[in-house]
Amino acid sequence: MPDDVTPADIRAARREGDLRTLLRHLTTQAATEAEQRRALVMRHPDLADRITQLIGPGWNGYLAPPEWRGTLNTSPIRARLAEIITEAERRAGQGREAAA
DSSP states (O other), X not given: OOTTOOHHHHHHHHXXXXXXXXHHHHHHHHHHHHHHXXXXXXXXXXXXXXXXXXXXXXXXXXXXXSEETTEEOOOHHHHHHHHHHXXXXXXXXXXXXXXX
């Protein structure tokens, strides 16, 4: 669940009969973010290779949340994925600075 959606939001949507709409929106948002994340990483062959070595081919851009139901996600795979994504974001930021 995105950080900006609270359990109270879900309860309100359920009460108002809009839960399906909210869930559809959240699903679409998550898929879009995953596609963007994947595209960002795959621009860099070395990072794409690291992803493939870590989880195999076909990564869809999904990154598990850092926390779930108040419990920190300590998965070493998630940590390594986050490092690779952070590096791709850093490189993208450098590219934007050079273009400015």
